[in-house]
Amino acid sequence: MMATTSESGTTGDAGGAGAQTLSRGLRAIEILAEAPRPLSIAALARALDVHRSSAYRVLRSLEAHRFVVRDDAGLIRLGPKLTALARGVAPSLTSAAQHPLAELAETVGMTAFITVLDADEVITLASAEPASVPATISRSPGVRHPIDRGAPGHAIESGLTPDAHERLFGDPDPTPAAAAAQRSGYSLTEGEVIDGVVAIAVPLTIAGEPPAAVAVVHFSTPDDVASVVADLHRTADRIARNYR
Template structure:
């Protein structure tokens, strides 16, 4: 197995490429051909094929009759193990909130320099709800989910946890009222409201909803999210 040295030390190049292949498949709207996968990885097709065969053996990817590659159910089994207790506690509340507000509801969690969508629920009878895919990530510097997560810690604590990442003034406001808002920060024309979730022994997360347009009752939405957060936190104590 080859290895590559980076600023973080020696890393497995083969493992890194395998993970990158999974990220490419997760981001793609449609299955990828071997040629597309090798181009995305920047490697020869023979190397991409070996990576594919290994991932296939672990049920992490699968190929259709045309040989195109997509993510396989094995990935879902791995994902269930991430913040398992938080997912279990949050899913019923996400479903209720999504259908009650007719907005996509999701949990965002801390992941190094970004907040990442862990689990998401779309409203049952809405054709206009925004799709928010698990694994979607964006910087803490934009969007209500990241602001809400910031608001759960003091500015001093934040500077220790994320040196070099600015503590947004909006996080101070969110800390006072219990929820954060944003509009057109991550996607133009899309608004978001989020409330922080504080899990004992873990970094904070957030419960968020996203929607098209502006002019929503943000205070009412924020209060509703805070109610769900209290129920989720009660189960995790």
């Protein structure tokens, strides 16, 4: 088998080098997705903890496949091709949620979204903002945060079976926040993910799909929380009925 020499000077097989390159490319996409603004090649290299030349090779491969693009200043951001790929993630669930989320957003005047469990994180799958409200909080698909922070995470955890909870947390018993969501049927948090932002979420369980939650975010706690929670539950029921 042909041997190759890595940057560290050690010798390994071509498959190992290829796996390392793939891993760096995937990590670069994650870094760019989490960055609040486009990054320079130097910043990307630092985040990857590699030499600038190695980061440049990763960048060229990602550019060739249109996963990333560079602006006129040479700064790197995710490319639109990833949007097309994202549509292939849970397409039935995304399709089922599209219209109910849009109607929920208009009804409550808040950004509405659906999140799903991904290992020990929750990731936004789809979102909708009310057209009738001039200032809303953006919640882009792909945004993720730990399951133990924020209303969507607590709502998802509240819907897990004891066996699933033990696999994830090593304990069949829910955390206090999830236990509270089990008792009330919803979770409300303020500032757990973004300072000053209030989130309200209810669990959504559909056979064959990862555990999910339907949620809204706003700048403050609504005057009638019970009404918003009822709208969230109705939306979750509609999504479940729409699912194919």
